[in-house]
Amino acid sequence: MTEVSYLSAGELSSIGTPTLWAVTIAGVLALLVLDFLVTRKPHEVSLREALGWSAFYIALPLAFGAWIWSRWGGQQGIEYLTGYLVEKSLSVDNLFVFMLLLAAFAVPAALAQRVLLYGIAGALVLRAIFIALGAAALQTLDFAFLLFAIILIATAVKLLRDALSGHQQEVDINKMRSVKLLRKVMPVVEEYHGTRMTIRQQGRRALTPFALVVVAVLATDIVFAVDSVPAVYGITEDPYLVFATNAFALLGLRALYFVLHAALSRLVHLSYGLAVILAFIGLKLGLHWAHGIWKGVPEIPTLASLGVIIGVLVIVTITSLRATRNSGDGDRTVVHQ
Secondary structure, rough: OOOOEEEEOOOOEEEOOOHHHHHHHHHHHHHHHHHHHHHHOOOOHHHHHHHHHHHHHHHHHHHHHHHHHOOOOOOHHHHHHHHHHHHHHHHHHHHHHHHHHHHHHOOHHHHHHHHHHHHHHHHHHHHHHHHHHHHHHHHHHHHHHHHHHHHHHHHHHHHHHHOOOOOOOOOOOOHHHHHHHHHHHHHOOOOOOOOOOEHHHEEEEOOOOOHHHHHHHHHHHHHHHHHHHHHHHHHOOOOOHHHHHHHHHHHHHHHHHHHHHHOOOOOOOOOHHHHHHHHHHHHHHHHHHEEEEEOOOOOOOHHHHHHHHHHHHHHHHHHHHHOOOOOOOOOOOOOOO
């Protein structure tokens, strides 16, 4: 077992050596390039194709987690697996928002995976920025854990309030701030032109609907990163593990979308479960912050967190499937971005 190294800038412990960071980033970029090559020719994704890629993107992070466990020990292994599970569960809810956006913009089926891939690429960049900012905050601010706890609990309350509202809000693209801003900057044509984001029309450059939906997806990435990164920092303080869990969870979204497309609307209780998970992690962060001030305050072990998260996800999945057994699509609430 290799000893955990320490970041030179502060007190955050990390297994991420410069070599490991370089290899990991190169691997993530290679996988992203592979996805772009696979989707370079627009086509409708078959269930068989989606299942194959999903199996690959689930097996890869699990194998990576096994390597982390064998190389650095059980604590790092559990932190990685728990963080990955948190990110994966949050990403399923993200996929529902993507599904509504693709429907609202009437994205042709052959172009859907390309839109998702742009969203994933943007999300990776944003998560990397937020992870770096989070690490800097943890190294310089004594109350950073408390701040993260407040963010997560506030997000949990919002999720719960939206879920309790009991109705689904349709995505109105004409009210989206990102769309209104783009329309002020450039004219927008009505028809899709493959994956082209701009075309020349009547002597001037104009945006296509493909550009609008890509920007809309990227805008949602910002919102998702606000609660996603603090949630993983609630599991592990290691910036490398935070990045790895985020990257692996995001890379599999393209294929997972097509596997879960029909089932997403049946997960009517997912928001309740995510609210509980985020509130729990917020509590964990708050206790960790308080423990640093007074050692008598108990902390929640990572293994216990893993058990709680798995338990919540299993329960909401079972209750969702039972609730929609004899009905059509369930009601889910989505907030305009």
